[in-house]
Structure formats: C-alpha cells, structure tokens
Amino acid sequence: MENKAHAIAAGLFVLLLGFALAATVAWFQGDRTERVHYTVVSRSGVTGLNLKAPVKLRGVEVGHVEGIGFDPTDARQILVDIAVDVAAPVSTSAYAQLGLQGVTGLSFVALEEADAEAPFKRAEPGARIALRPTLLDRLAESGPNLVAGFAETATRLNAVLSDDNRAQLGEALVQLRQAAGDTSRLMAALQPAARELPGLLKDADAATQRADAALRRVEALAADGQQLAQDLKARAAMLDRLEAAAAQVQATSRNLELALVGDTPPRTRPLLSDISAASRSVERAANEVGEQPQSLLFGRGARPPGPGETGFEQRQKTGTK
Template identity: 75%
Template sequence: MENKAHALAAGLFLLLLGIALAACVFWFQGDHTARTHYTVVARSGVPGLNLKAPVKLRGVEVGWVDSIGFDPDDPRQILVGITVDATAPVSATTHAQLGLQGVTGLSFVSLEEADAQAALTRAPAGARIALKPTLLDRLAESGPLLLAGFAETAGRLNALLSDDNRAQLQRTLAKLEQTATDTSRLMAALQPSAQQLPTVLKDADTTAQRASAALREIETLAVDGRALAADLRARTGVLDRMDAAAQQVQTTSRHLELALVGDTPQRTRPLVSDLSAASRSIERAAHDLGEQPQSLLFGRGARPPGPGERGFEERLKAAAP
C-alpha cells in the first residue's frame, strides 16, 4: 500500500509540474500587449502582401496583417485588416502605402502621416485607412502614356533626321565652320587695332579736352561779340548825332553864305566858303560812317567798282537773280 501511495504522489507531482511548465511557457510566449484593429482600404492591387506581414508606422514595426479580402459591399475594393499596438500614434489623417521587404518581393504596410506638424488626433478603433499608390504604381499606371509619348517622339526624331534634313544639317555645320574661320581671321586682323585702341582713346580724350577749351573760347568770343555789338550800336547813335550836327552846320553855313553873298566884303567870302566845304566834309564822313560803322575798328573797306571801272560787269552779274 505504501508503494502505491508513493507512486500516486510521484505521478501527481509530475502532473502538476508539467502543468506549471506549460503555464510558464504559455505565459512567456503569450502577447499581453493591448492591440487595436484597423482596416486598410485599397482601390488597386496589393501584390506581395501576405498574412502576418509587418505593419510599420514611420519605419517602426507596430503590428501585422491579420486578414486580406474583398469588400462585400464594393468588390472593386480590397480590405486589409491590420492589428496595431494601441499605443501607436495612428491619427485620423494617417494613410497607408505598400513597401517592399528587400529583394524578396514581399510587401508590408507602411503607415504615414499626411501632416506631421498638425496636432495629433487619434483614429478610433476600426477606422478605415486609405491605401495610396506608390511611385511605382503611378509609373505603372502611366506606363502606356509614357510609351505612347516615347513612340511619338521617336517618330518625330525620325522625320527630323531624314536624308534631306541631314544634308541641310551638314551644309549648316560647314557654314558654321567657315564662319568660325572667318571670325578667327577677323579677330587676328583686328588685334593690331585693338592694341592701338588705348592710344586712340587717349588722343580722343585730349581732343575732347581741346574741344572743351575751344567751346569755352567760343563762349568768351560770343560774350565779347555781344559787347562789341552793343558798342557798335552806341557808336552808331553817336554817328547819327554827328550826322545831324553836320547837316545843321551845313544848313547854317548855306544860310550864312546866302545872307552874306551880296553885302559881305571881299575878304570874308573865303571864310564862308571854307565853312561850307568843312560842313560838306563832315557830312560825307558821317554818311560813310553810317554806311560802314565797322570802319572805326577794321578800317575803311574798298569801295565797289562803279560804271566803267574794272569788275563792274562781274558785280552786275553777281547781283543779277
């Protein structure tokens, strides 16, 4: 009986020990982290995405994919169920994209924030997150358009590089080469002139200084000319007054001569004649100065030839219209 009791005790001990070990294993292998479920809605395909594929939030793994299937309400949509750590900052503006895991071809779900600077508003449990196409997806969708554009560009290049256009291009290149050669020759010919350019500029500067001095002299001469004209006008006024005085003297002498010619003694008549001659001389001088006032400064000019004198006919021809 004692042997049976010992055997029963040993069996119970082993059973309890196995249960304890199993409980420990289950405890250490179990996941006690709080999780939240979301649904990723994909309008396009999800190639390479499998169950238990990781879910990453800005590069940090926060969960996994637990279901993939079509939307029963809209079969064109694919619903991907994900389980995410409840502490992960999934906001209402978070969107999903598919990323590649190295070179295996397998995909994972990458959660990204639309605006990382905005205030964080957590998405409610079970919320739907839109799956946006990646750059490769957009390139794949626009691939036919790109191929059509490349084909059109190739056709235009073929038309541009026709035989006639290539011949015209060769002629244009030949002309450009000739132009470059002519330009080189022209530059070589202009090089001596360019070397003399500083001297020419210096001479031009000197000429400009001389021209400025000449302009100042001309301005001075203009001022002197205005002063000379004013002086001549003053002298002309004096000459007019002299002319009037001479006429008055001549008139007086004539009256005196007429008054004395009958009863003047013989010795006073020469005096009267001299007075008359002097008055006529003064009148002629005043008349000449009135016609040529510049004779006071530059001397009396030559009188024009009269009838019968040399040069009179040429004078008439020059004066004729």
Template identity: 80%
Template structure:
C-alpha cells in the same frame, strides 16, 4: 504489482511535467498588450500581405494584421483589420502604404502622418485608414502610358533621322564648320585693330577735349561779337545823328550865304566861307564813317596806291588775274 505502481507513477509525473511546460510556454508567449483595432481600406490589391504581418508606424512596429477580406458593402474594396498598440500615436490624418520585407516578397503595412507638424488628434478606435499607392504602384499603373510615350518618341526619332534629314544635317554641320573657320579668320584679322583701339580711343578723347575747348572759345567770340555789334549799332546811331546835324548845318550855311551874298560886308564874308568849309568837312567825315563804321574801332583802311606809287603794278596784276 509494485513495479506496475512505480511505472504508473512515473508516467503520471512525466505527463504532469509536460503539461506544466506547455502551460509555461503558452503563458510566456501570450500577448497581453492592450490593442486598438483599425480598418485599412484598399482600393487596389494588397499583394504579399498575410495574416500576422507586421504593422509599422514611421518605421516602428506597433501591431499586426488581424484579418483580410472584401468589403461586403463594396466588393471592389479590401478591408484589412489591424491590431495596434493602444499607446501608438495614430492620428486622424494617418494613411497607410504597403512596404516590402527584404527580398522575401512579403509585405507589411506602414503608417505615415499626412502632416507631421499639425497638432496630434488621435484616431477613434475602429476608424478607417486609407491605403495609398506607393511609388512603385504608381509606376506600374503608368507603365503602359510610359511605354506608349517611348514608342511614339522612337517613331519620331526614326522620322527625324531619315535619309533626307541626315543629309541635310550633314550639310548643316559642314556649313557650321565653314562659318566657324570664317569667324576664326575674322577674329584674327580684327586683332591688330583691337590692339590699336585703346590708342584710338585716347586720341578721340583728346580730340573731344580740344573740340570742347574750341566750342568754349567760339562761344566767347560770339559773345564778344554780339557786344561789338551792339557797340557798332550805338556808334552808327550817333553817326546818323551827326550826319543829320551836318546836313542841317550845311543847309543853314547855304541859306545864310544866299541871304548875305548881296549885302554882306566884306569883313563878314571870310566867316561865312569858314562856316561853309566846316560844314562840308563834317559832312565828308560823316560819309566816310557811314561807309566804314569799323574805322571807329580798327582805324581807316589805307587808300589803294595810285599810278606811280609803290604797289600800284601789283594791284593791277591782281585785278587782271581776277
């Protein structure tokens, strides 16, 4: 009986010890963190997402997936209930995306801020968070369009690289090569001229300077010519007045001669003759100046040589040649 009593006592002790160990493990593994629940709304699928999958906010794990199911109000939507640490800064502008956990194919929910610089406004408990497609999801959705575009591009390339177009392209390349050779020869021919171009430009500059100086001299000569013309006009006006005076003097002298021819005393006749000669001299001088007004500035030109004078024969030859 004593042996049975000891066996029963040992069995009870082991049972109690096992229960105590199980309670300790349950105590230490229990989650006593305060959680806030949010609902992630997915319009597309959630492949690889399981219960207890981690929830990360900007890469930091802050919770887990509590449940996954279809929306009773709209079966095309999937509702994912997540439990997040109450201290996690989940704002009203937070959105969710699916991420991959390594190479296992399992997914997790990543929470991101739409505007990280905006003031933080915490989301209310139970708020809905939109699940946005990732880059891979967008590529998968646009895959058929990309394939159709690639196929169309391939068809156009095949049409572009037809036999006729390839022959035309070969001819164009040959012509381009010929044009490049012609250009090289032209450049080689232009090099000597290009080397002489600085000297030519220097000569052109010097010529331009000389032309400018010549223009200034021409302007000075034109000014002198205008001044000389004005002086000649003044002198011609004076000569005109002198000619008029000489004509008036000659007329007066002739009238005087006619008046005195009958009863002029002999001793006054020489005076009248002198007056007549003087008037004729004045008239001749006025006529010469009128014919050659430049003689007032440059002097009278010499009379051409007459017969027997030096230069007469040369003048005759010159006149004959003309």
C-alpha cells in the same frame, strides 16, 4: 495495485508538468500590449499583405494586421484592420503605403506623415487611413502607357533613320566638316587683325580725345563769336545814334546859316563857317563808319589810288573801286 498507482501518479505528474510548461510559454509569448484599432482603406490591391503582417510608423514597428476584407458598402474598396500600440503617435494627417519585406514578396503596412511640419493632432481610434500607391505601383500602373510610348518612339525613330534621311544626314555631316574647316581658316586669317586691334583701339582713343579737345575749342570760339556779335550790335547801335546826332547838328548848322546869313555881323561869320565845316566833317565820319563798320575794330583800310597815283591804271583795268 501499488505499481499501477505509482504509474497513474507519474502520468498525472507528467500531464500537470506539461500543462504548466505550456501555460508558462503562453504567458511569455502572449501580447499584453494595449492596442488601438485603425482601418486602412485601399482602392487598389494589397498584394503580399497577410494577417499578422507588421505595421510600421516611420520605420518603427508599432503593431500588426488583424483583418483584411472588402468593404460591404463599396466592393471596390479593401479594408485592412490594423492594431497599433496606444502610445504610437498616429496623427490625423497620416497615410499608409505597402512596403516589401526583403525579397520574400511579403508586404507590411508603412504609416507616414503627410505634413511633418503641421501641428500634431492624434487620430481618433477607429479612424480610416488612406492607402496610397508607392512609386513601384505607379510605375506598374503606367507600364502599358510607357510601353506604348516606347513603341511609338521606336516607330518614329525608324522613320527618321530611313535610307534617304541617313544619306541626307551624311551629307549634312560632310558640309558641317567643311564649314568647320572654313571657320578654322577664317580664324587663322583674322588672327593678325586681332593682334593689331589693341593698337587701333589706342589710336581711336587718342583720336576721340583730340576730337573732344577740338570740340571744346569750337565751343570756346562759338562763345567768343557770340560775344563779338553782341559787341558789333552795340557798336552798330552807337553808330546809328552818332549818325542821328550828325544829321541833327548839320540841320541845326544849316538853319543857323540861313537865319544869320542876312544880318550876321562880319566877325561872327567865320565862326558859323567853322560850325558848318565841323558838322560836314561829322556827317562824313558817320557816313564812312556806316559804310565800313569794321573800321571801328580793325581801323580804316587804305584809300584806293587816285588819278596819277601808283596802281590807279591797274584798278581801272580790273574794275575795282
């Protein structure tokens, strides 16, 4: 009996020790972190996502997946229940994506900020977070369209590279080679002219300067001509006044001669004759200036030779006056 009692006591001790060890392990392995629950809503698949899959916020693990199921109100949606550390800064603009855990094929939930510069506002517990497709998901969705596009491109490329088009392309390449050779020869022929071009530009610059100087001289001559025209106009007006004065003097002298010819004393008659001669001289001078106004500037020209003078016969033959 005593041996059996010792055996029972040893067995109970071992059992109690095992329970204590299990409780200790459970105590150390238990998760006592306070969690906040959010719901990730997906309109596409969640391939590779399992329960207890990690949840990361901008690369930092902040929780895990606690449940995956279909939305009872909309069967096209998948609801993923996640538990996140209460201290994790999940904002109202956060969105979720699926990330791959290495090469295992398993996925995790990655939370990202839609607008990192916007003022931070914490999401309420139980809020729904949209799941956005990743780049690989978009490529996978557009894969059939890409394949169809590549097939169409290949078909068109085969049509472009037909035998006739290849022959025409070869001819075009030959003509292009000939054109390149012609261009090289033309450039070689133009090189001497290009070397002479700086000299021609210098000559053109000098000619431009000479033309500018000539233009300034022409402008100066035009200004002088305008001044000369004004002087001639003034002298012509003076000649008109002189002619009018001469006509008035002549008329006055004739009136005096007619008035005094009958009863003028003999001693005043020479004076009247002198006045009449003076008026006729003034009249002749006015007539000559009117016929040759340039004589005021350049002087009177030489009088033509009369009968018996040298050059008279030559003037008669040529008919000059």
